[in-house]
Amino acid sequence: MFEQIINTIEFEPILINKALGSWIWDTEGKKYLDCESGMWCSNLGHNHPRVIQAAKNQLDKIIHRNKSFLTPITLEAADAILKFMPTSFDKITFLNSGSEAMEFAISFAKKATKQEKVLSLQDSYLGAFGEAKESSYTSLDKLELKIPYPVCYEESCDCLENTRLAIDRTLDGIIDEIACFALEPVMVSGGVFKPCNQFIKYICDEIQSNGGLVVVDEVTTGFGRTGKKFGYELLGIKPDVVVLGKALGNGYPVSAIITTSEHEIKCSSSELYYAQSHQLDPLGAAVAKEVVKVFEEDSIIERNQNTIIELEQFFKSLNYGFIEEVRSIGMMFALKFKDYKGFKAGELVVRLKDELLAEGVSVGYNVGKGLLRLLPPLTMNAEEVQYLKEKMRNVFSNI
Numbered sequence: 001m002f003e004q005i006i007n008t009i010e011f012e013p014i015l016i017n018k019a020l021g022s023w024i025w026d027t028e029g030k031k032y033l034d035c036e037s038g039m040w041c042s043n044l045g046h047n048h049p050r051v052i053q054a055a056k057n058q059l060d061k062i063i064h065r066n067k068s069f070l071t072p073i074t075l076e077a078a079d080a081i082l083k084f085m086p087t088s089f090d091k092i093t094f095l096n097s098g099s100e101a102m103e104f105a106i107s108f109a110k111k112a113t114k115q116e117k118v119l120s121l122q123d124s125y126l127g128a129f130g131e132a133k134e135s136s137y138t139s140l141d142k143l144e145l146k147i148p149y150p151v152c153y154e155e156s157c158d159c160l161e162n163t164r165l166a167i168d169r170t171l172d173g174i175i176d177e178i179a180c181f182a183l184e185p186v187m188v189s190g191g192v193f194k195p196c197n198q199f200i201k202y203i204c205d206e207i208q209s210n211g212g213l214v215v216v217d218e219v220t221t222g223f224g225r226t227g228k229k230f231g232y233e234l235l236g237i238k239p240d241v242v243v244l245g246k247a248l249g250n251g252y253p254v255s256a257i258i259t260t261s262e263h264e265i266k267c268s269s270s271e272l273y274y275a276q277s278h279q280l281d282p283l284g285a286a287v288a289k290e291v292v293k294v295f296e297e298d299s300i301i302e303r304n305q306n307t308i309i310e311l312e313q314f315f316k317s318l319n320y321g322f323i324e325e326v327r328s329i330g331m332m333f334a335l336k337f338k339d340y341k342g343f344k345a346g347e348l349v350v351r352l353k354d355e356l357l358a359e360g361v362s363v364g365y366n367v368g369k370g371l372l373r374l375l376p377p378l379t380m381n382a383e384e385v386q387y388l389k390e391k392m393r394n395v396f397s398n399i
């Protein structure tokens with residue numbers, strides 16, 4: 001349909017040319033409630049006025065420079081983000097995408113530990129290319145290093161008792177070769193699953209006590225998406241490296257990797273060398289600094305808690321024969337469908353996604369996993385929640 005664009009993915013047949021808050025508009029002027037926050041990036045809503053103003057102010061000063069120069073705004077953003085973190089870190093660098101930052105983090109872990117292997121969980125999505133991709137569910141590589149995990153919300157449970165042997169078997173003989181456990185605290189594109197805390201703590205302890213690092217991928221779970229500032233807070237672990245992306249720029253492409261000087265000094269300066277054209281650019285830093293300020297000053301996460309509860313209750317109340325399961329963690333929701341009345345689950349997913357779009361609601365979907373997925377902006381208001389409920393009930397009732 002759009003002949004000039006390489007068909008990397010299947011595109012919707014509309015063109016979007018405006019966005020504000022929870023809404024996007026197509027070129028015909030029709031508006032849609034964006035329940036995916038763009039690509040799970042605009043946690044503060046699209047074109048947040050303060051973020052846009054900060055970017056405009058920076059545009060007038062300087063947006064880019066040679067990699068040898070730092071700018072004041074980059075240092076200010078660095079300080080603001082390090083202070084915003086729930087556990088103590090003193091080192092950061094800025095990059096552009098989540099995938100790039102995960103690649104950097106994995107490579108950093110290898111250099112800091114002089115170990116090579118990367119452990120991850122089954123269903124994780126850690127990046128679009130390189131080792132981050134190889135360690136994700138989207139690749140068939142390194143299956144022996146992708147650990148199956150139990151999903152559990154109990155404070156005390158027997159998950160670990162049941163799985164310890166399998167973990168030990170996976171780690172047996174390779175534990176001192178593991179550079180990092182690259183952990184997505186909630187498997188978001190993998191299906192919205194949170195692994196059991198005891199299970200995760202055990203793996204992290206094993207890795208960290210054998211010289212490996214825990215690299216937490218907060219690209220999607222960061223900035224309030226799980227109901228906490230960061231997803232790792234749900235798991236009660238202490239990461240060595242945290243990777244930020246998506247919501248850090250609220251739609252602008254800026255990412256970051258955060259660690260400690262204790263780990264940095266394990267790498268030589270030639271090992272630390274990394275250079276690409278836009279790392280640490282002032283425009284991204286200005287945006288990131290303002291995002292953090294808005295989160296703090298407007299108590300975004302605290303104010304989102306009631307919406308989380310209301311949406312969770314709504315999704316769990318949906319009583320339709322084609323819904324097999326509702327998953328909900330913070331401001332992330334997944335509806336798992338089953339085959340119904342001659343339709344395959346995947347067909348239903350596409351049909352409902354299309355009908356919702358026609359009704360003015362944009363949702364995410366995964367045909368293979370039979371899922372509709374919603375990660376709305378954290379700033380979604382009561383009226384928008386009502387709109388979503390009404391449209392969903394209308395569309396679902398017609399199946």
Ligand SMILES: Cc1ncc(COP(=O)(O)O)c(C=O)c1O
Nearest residue numbers: 097098099125126127184219220
């Ligand atoms: C958990 C996680 N890590 C990494 C990435 C990659 O980020 P990006 O798409 O910005 O490269 C994503 C993207 O969806 C993600 O969800």
